[in-house]
Amino acid sequence: MPSNYIDFYNDYYARILQSKAHAIFCEKVYGRNLCQEGMLTELQLDKLIETLKESRGKNILELGCGNGMLAEYISDMTGSNVLGIDFSGEAIRQAKERTSGKRDKVRFSHCGIDDIDSARDRFDVVVAVDVLYDHFVEDISSVFRKIQAVINPGGGILVFQSFIAESDGVENLPAEKTYIGKALSASGFEFSVTDLTEDDITHWKLKIETAREMEALFEKEGNSDLCLFQISKAEKLLSYSEAGRGVRYFYKTGLRKE
Numbered sequence: 001m002p003s004n005y006i007d008f009y010n011d012y013y014a015r016i017l018q019s020k021a022h023a024i025f026c027e028k029v030y031g032r033n034l035c036q037e038g039m040l041t042e043l044q045l046d047k048l049i050e051t052l053k054e055s056r057g058k059n060i061l062e063l064g065c066g067n068g069m070l071a072e073y074i075s076d077m078t079g080s081n082v083l084g085i086d087f088s089g090e091a092i093r094q095a096k097e098r099t100s101g102k103r104d105k106v107r108f109s110h111c112g113i114d115d116i117d118s119a120r121d122r123f124d125v126v127v128a129v130d131v132l133y134d135h136f137v138e139d140i141s142s143v144f145r146k147i148q149a150v151i152n153p154g155g156g157i158l159v160f161q162s163f164i165a166e167s168d169g170v171e172n173l174p175a176e177k178t179y180i181g182k183a184l185s186a187s188g189f190e191f192s193v194t195d196l197t198e199d200d201i202t203h204w205k206l207k208i209e210t211a212r213e214m215e216a217l218f219e220k221e222g223n224s225d226l227c228l229f230q231i232s233k234a235e236k237l238l239s240y241s242e243a244g245r246g247v248r249y250f251y252k253t254g255l256r257k258e
C-alpha cells in the first residue's frame, strides 16, 4: 500500500474538516459540498444518481469514499445501502462519526482497494470516483477480478476517471484504450462509455477562477497552501485537456434495470 498517499490523505481530510473556506469552495465548484477531492461535477453527480436510481441493485460499494459524504448522499437520494471503503483512517473516522445515526443504511470500512475480496458482503453496484488511478492502485486488472468476486449476478461497475495521453492527441486515448478500458475488457466486462471531457475542461476553469476569488478566505484560516494546491493542480490538468491530451470518461458495465 502506498503509505505516502495514506499520510497525505489523513492530513488532508483532517485539515479540510476544519476549513470553512474548503466547504464554500466545494459548494461553488461542485454545486454542493460533499467534501469532493475528485472531478465529479454537478452534471456527473446527477448522471451517477440517475444511473443508480434506474438500476435494480440496492447494495452499493463505493471505493475510495474519502470522508463518505458522497456515499451518504447516494444512500439519501436512492434509498440504497452503501458501504464506503478508504485507506485513510482519518477519512473513515469522520465518515463513521458523522453517519452514526444512519448505520442501517450507510457503513464504512478502513480498507485498501486491494483487500475488497475479503468482504463478506455482496454488492449490486461498485462505484469508483477518481480513485482507480495507477498511482493509487498497483494492479488495476486484479482490482476488477476482485470486484467480480464481490458483485451479485447482473450487478455492475460505475467508474468516473480522467486520463492524460502519453503523446499528443485525444485520438490516442479512446475509452477502450485507457488502462481502465483495457483492464475491464481483460476481466471480461463489457462496458458503455460517456465522454465527459468537455465538462472536465469547464470544471478546471471554474476551479481556478473560484480558488483565485477565494484566496483571501483560505489565507485568513491559515490554509493558503490548500488554495494554491487547487490552483496548481487545476492549471496543470487544464493545460493537458486544452492541448487535447486529457480525457474524462464514465464507464458503466452491465447493470440490470429495475
Ligand SMILES: C[S@@+](CC[C@H](N)C(=O)[O-])C[C@H]1O[C@@H](n2cnc3c(N)ncnc32)[C@H](O)[C@@H]1O
Binding pocket: 005, 009, 035, 036, 037, 038, 039, 040, 063, 064, 065, 066, 067, 085, 086, 087, 088, 091, 111, 112, 113, 114, 129, 130, 131, 136, 137
Ligand atoms: C482523488 S481522492 C477522490 C475521493 C472521492 N472519491 C471524490 O471523488 O471526492 C482519492 C480517494 O481514494 C482514497 N484511496 C486512494 N487509493 C486508495 C486505495 N488503494 N485503497 C483505498 N482508498 C484509496 C484516498 O484516500 C482518497 O480518499
